[in-house]
Amino acid sequence: MSGEPLLSVRDLVVEFSTERGVVRAVDRVSFDVHPNETVGLVGESGCGKTVTGLSILGLIPSPPGRIAAGSIRFQGRELVGLPESEFRRIRGQDIAMIFQEPMTALNPVFTVGNQMIDVLRRYRGLTRRQARGAAIELLAKVGIPAPEARIDEYPHQLSGGMRQRVVIAMALSCDPKLIVADEPTTALDVTTQAQVLEQMVILQREFHMAMILVTHDLGVVAETCHRAIVMYCGRIAEKAEIGPLFEHPRHPYTVGLLESIPRVGEHEKEDLAVIPGMVPDLLHLPPGCRFADRCRRRQPRCDEALPELDGREDDRSRVACYFPAEPPT
């Protein structure tokens, strides 16, 4: 990728104080997001992917959380340390968020139309009538049938897939340059997920947005993202363009993840490849590589110091591993 990045995260550290001590949920994470691209943030529960997404929108609950170090620059402007009043202007307008559970993002006591019209009037300065027209147009764009009728319904009257479409329509209403979508289709059934993902890909192109897709599902990443960042225990294990990542995963964790997914159409009733052991406790992290304990390529060096990402930011593939699987040359 060339040109100026839209979003540039550098050495981000996010910490939470808990009763048992300070947990470092995100530990020196750096990445760029360019205009019009979709970047997947993947990993298992507790890897820090959601926290990373939230910090971009200044939504880390504080206390107990805080951005302890690092920088998040959006269109050249530093977001870390920005006062809440300034952040409000960026949220929704420039950067929008889509959450996993649409019911938490919608107000149950207002109609879909009321909620959308509010946003449109406030941020785009439309009259009520104009805003209603714009809202209907947006609902049609996200694939809601009969939007003129649906606009006057309450969230509980809609199915899960429809609700998530409404949330997407609201996120689009101010024409944001970046959307952070946190597991946007995880609560949906597969056939509905397919509908919503397809719509998101179309809309992303149409609205010329960049998107950060936070997900645990590598299948979703393969189908929607240009690049992906694989996280483990608060660190980036590997980041690469989709092609090399799935064809020649380099980090043993990525390799293990891809092997442990049963795939449709490859019927074999034998054992799945397994990543042994469990994710370490974030309060008691080893000094070396956090994956070492579960890794089949482990060497003494892995336990001595944390491996850093190799190469440079604009490389097609970067990995934080002393003994990565090398792609065939």
Add this chain to the structure above:
Amino acid sequence: MTVLLEVRNLQKHFPVRGGLLRRIVAHVRAVDGVSFTLESGRTLGLVGESGCGKSTLGRAILQLQRPTGGEVVLEGTELTTLGPRRLLEMRREMQIIFQDPFASLSPRRTVAQTIREPLDVHGIGSASERDGKVEELLQVVGMRPQVMDRYPHEFSGGQRQRIGIARALALNPKLIVADEPVSALDVSVRAQVLNLIAKLQREHGIAFLFISHDLSVVEHVSDHVGVMYLGKLVEMAPAKEIYRDPRHPYTQALLSAVPVPDPKRKSKRIVLTGDVPSPMHPPPGCPFHKRCPKVMEVCSKVAAPVVDVGTAARPHRVACHLYA
């Protein structure tokens, strides 16, 4: 192979009450005429989307929710008409593993107490024999016996699910209904638990009814797969067959919708329009006709006939007018 479980035209309808007098105004047809057989030591995978009735079917088979019609025959005994005492005896033979390992274990009981409970209920063995059995079960599911006196909150999701599996195994059942047993687990842990289930089946000859919304997981563990839609089985076939050659348009759409972790394989996706209809007011004719890309005139009028498109040795049943 001997037939372990036979389900005949099973129904579970829930009454919906409304109005001032709380009269029954409608029925939700959660399970609406399901029939199949399961041989001992085999796994039948049951897939479908939320609300299709797959969990209710599992519970109705175990008589955790008494069916409103049809029969469930386990080893020659018809369960739906059994009284509580005979049913308790039969429960030795059939157990369940739940989806959420955080909700299915009592937080106030130690691991040992949880796993022992079925042995206590059924009065099996002496106290010391039961302790020995608990230890043995923990080893079977890959946990150290030293964890016996710890409480569920001290364990991760995958370990809790192992405890739940140990409890289900305590009575040496012949049938286990596993209701979304790995859906709450992360990918790397999920594979460990799936392998454990496969191993148990091999070594103990247990038959599984494996309920899941995840088609790839179901394919991996199952000998046969049944696809449910709005309370009905729309297709059932050997696992290999149903994935290689799905016949019902719903199965085809469902399979094509699964995201594939391979960016080069841009499969042709059948994107369905519309939502699943309410099971309170299922459409007339075939329940899928309103969303079916291959809908014909007859589909909205006549219920779809069940047709066997397979062979005598490998039956492949489809409920669809296309094959009538």
